[in-house]
Amino acid sequence: MAKEKKTPSITDLDALKVFAHPLRIALYRHLRTAEAATASQLAEQVDEAVALVSYHLRRMAAHGFLVEAPELSTDGRERWWKLASDRGWSFRSSDFTGDPEGAAVVGQVTRHLLATRAERYSAYLDQQAAWPEEWTDAAFSSEYTPRLTAAELAGLGEEIAALVQRYGERGRAAEAAGDTTGREHVALHLYGFPYRSSGGTA
Template sequence: MPPELEHDPRREVVLDATTLKALTHPLRPRILSALRLHGPATASRLAAHLGVNTGATSYHVRQLAEAGFVVEATELGNARDRWWRAAHARTIFDTQGADQETSAAYLSAVAAGYAENAQRAIAEIATLPPEWEDAGTFSNFTLRLTPDETTELMDAITTLIRSHRSHQGSIDAPPEARPVSVNLEVFLAPGMSGE
C-alpha cells in the first residue's frame, strides 16, 4: 500500500468483524457522521439534528461507545448531560474476509446516510452564498474498466482526496474553509456481473 494510503490508527479505525456489526443499524453511521462533522453533542442534540427520538439516539450512542466509535467528552456538560465525540475522524472498511450479510447491512446504512445528506444539501442550495453555488457537483460517470483499472482509479482518487486533508480541522486552515462532503462510490454497475 502506498504511504499516502496507509491508515493512521490515531485518526482512523479499520472495521473488523466485530466493529462492523456495531455499524449495521442505519442510525449508527448517521450518529457517527454527525459527531465527526459537527463535533461533540448530547444524545438529545443528536436526536434533534437527525430527526429521531432521544431514547433511540441515546441507546445507539451507547452501542457505538461500547464498540469504541464514540467516547464521552467529559470536559463538556454536567452531571445531567453526557456529551459524546467521535473517537476517530474516519472509518475504513476493507471488504476482504467480511461476512457478506453484515457487509451488505453496513453498506446499506452508509448509502442511506449518503442519500439523506445529498437530499439535505440539495434542499439548502437556494441558501448558499454565491461563492459556494458552483463549488460542488452531483455527477455520475460510467466507465468500462477491468478490476485492476478500477482499483487503480480508486487509489488515485483516494490519494487526491487525502492530499487535500492536510489542514482539515487545523488552525492554519483558511478562514473561508468549510467541511465539504466527498462521497466515493465505486462499484460494478448493477446487473452487469454476468457479462
C-alpha cells in the same frame, strides 16, 4: 515527516453490525459534523428520545467508534461524546462475505450508507438556491466510466483517498490557525464498481 494516518478498518462482524442500524449511522454523521455533542443535543437532531440515543451511543462506544469527552462537561452530569477517529471507518466486503450472515450485514450497512448519502445530496439539491453562487458553482456531480483492471480500480481508490486526505489536513491546519472564513462542511461521495452493459444507453 509525520506518519500518515490510516482510516480504521472494521474486520470484526460484531463491530460492523453496529452500523446495520440506520439511527447509529445518522448519529455518527451528526457527531462527525458537530465534533462533539451530548445525547440530548443529538436527540434533538434525529428527533428521538434521549434514552434511546444514549443507548445507541453506548453501543458505538463499546466497539471503539466513539469516546467520551469529559473535558467538555461543565457540571459532570451529562456525557459528551466525540468520534474515536477523525478518519471515520471503512470495511472490505471480502472480510465478511465468506458466510451468509456476514454477507447480509455487509448488504445492510452498505445500503443504509447509500440511503443516507442520497438523502444528504437530495437535501442539498432542495436547498441549493439558498447557497451563494460560489458554492453552487464549486459543487459538482460527475460520472466516469473507464475500463480498468481490479488492481487499477484499487489503485485509483487509494490515490483519491490520499488526495482527499491532503485537502482535509490542509483545511484542519488552516482552521487551527484561525482561518475559518468561508469554510463549510463538504460531502464527497465516491463509488467505484464494475458493471457490464445490458444494452441500454445513458
